[in-house]
Amino acid sequence: MSSTLFGVPEEFDAIVIGGGPAGSTTAGLLAKRGHRVLLLDRDRFPRYHVGESLIPAFMRPMQELGLTERMDARGFERKYGGTLVWGNAQVPWNFSFIEGTAHEYAYHTRRADMDSLILDRARELGAFILEEATVKEPIETDGRVTGVRYTLRGADGMHEARAKLVIDASGQARLLSRKYADVTWHEELRNVAVWTYFDNCERLPGDEYTNILIEGLDEGWFWAIPIDKGTISVGYVTRSEEANKEGRSLQDLFWEEVDKSTKLKKMLASSNQAAGWRTARDWSYTSNSFTGNGWVCVGDSAAFVDPLFSTGVALATLAGSTLARIVDQIIQHPEIEEQALKRYVTAYRAFFDEIRTFVERFYDRSKYKEFYHSLATEMVDPDRERTPSANFVQLISGLSGKHPMLTLTLDDLVGPSDESASAQG
Incomplete structure (x- = not known):
């Protein structure tokens, strides 16, 4: 009523x-x-x-x-x-x-x-x-x-x-x-994302300071977004079938792939995780x-x-x-x-x-x-x-x-x- x-x-x-x-x-x-x-x-x-x-x-x-x-x-x-x-x-x-x-x-x-x-x-x-x-x-x-x-x-x-x-x-x-x-x-884009936030990160140098970083690896890619002077949002995106492999969590996968990165790994070297984990599927x-x-x-x-x-x-x-x-x-x-x-x-x-x-x-x-x-x-x-x-x-x-x-x-x-x-x- x-x-x-x-x-x-x-x-x-x-x-x-x-x-x-x-x-x-x-x-x-x-x-x-x-x-x-x-x-x-x-x-x-x-x-x-x-x-x-x-x-x-x-x-x-x-x-x-x-x-x-x-x-x-x-x-x-x-x-x-x-x-x-x-x-x-x-x-x-x-x-x-x-x-x-x-x-x-x-x-x-x-x-x-x-x-x-x-x-x-x-x-x-x-x-x-x-x-x-x-x-x-x-x-x-x-x-x-x-x-x-x-x-x-x-x-x-x-x-x-x-x-x-x-x-x-x-x-x-x-x-x-x-x-x-x-x-x-869209089958070509059936992906999974896992992300969190970090404080005290190193920023990209020089003219890249405010850039978003998109770093591709063999099985997926990372985003790194500078939200403010020391905090960044970092997420890893990969195919659903890759994320669903047995024996590892999405968080484990995230850290395994960070170790394979170049620029992102350097940005996170002295940082600390500042939030919990979030995920999204089939985007x-x-x-x-x-x-x-x-x-x-x-x-x-x-x-x-x-x-x-x-x-x-x-x-x-x-x-x-x-x-x-x-x-x-x-x-x-x-x-x-x-x-x-x-x-x-x-x-x-x-x-x-x-x-x-x-x-x-x-x-x-x-x-x-x-x-x-x-x-x-x-x-x-x-x-x-x-x-x-x-x-x-x-x-x-x-x-x-x-x-x-x-x-x-x-x-x-x-x-x-x-x-x-x-x-x-």
């Missing part, structure tokens, strides 16, 4: 399930456009999440939200590029964002702090935010999702909220996506449907790709920005919903598939860096308008090619505005 929450209406233009980067970005930008938005999240922020290293594509939606200066004010560490120990003979090489993008840096950050920053901005922009609210099920009316039922921690009874469109940004919980669609796992998948009657997915509820190039948060927030523009038009012009969401899905899948395909091919560690550069050129610059190294940087920055994901418009669906039509008449 529904009960009304103090100050919170029951009818909305859009309901967003999930307050992570995808959900908060979508809700914030919809509220900024003047729409009534409800965001529900089962946790209380700040809350832990892995994924501390970001790429320049992330900066575009953050500029829309007006958050870039606040990130510097909060002390988030700027990330200007990366150091790779990768390819034939595991020769070290670097890349710099300034070579291939309009944004010369992104950030390393504790996700709890960053996610709270985006959620709070959505609240500032006028979205109704309910934390510790667990969505139990969608409300269906004549086969269309028209709202959700949810509980609030510490309160009895079920609450209801209704909206013109429900947005699933629930991450890997895939609350609506799991109910209405199957998922495809790469795509939902078979991103949208349905009255609902649409964004972020990890739609798709997730292996974390090799730290694309997850950037892809989620870019998709949130694009979806906010589309939903804004759908609310104003309900008749375009089906075609508009189809256009969103087509662009989103193409953008995701490009990143996934590149990651899959990059996992061949038998090549030299020139091969990886030429691969990026083949994918995003077939006319050879830029240098191969610039194409590589552009691709792994999440700003590749001329995807509709970055420029998608609905002008042809909406038609001229009333003002324009009157002027033409």
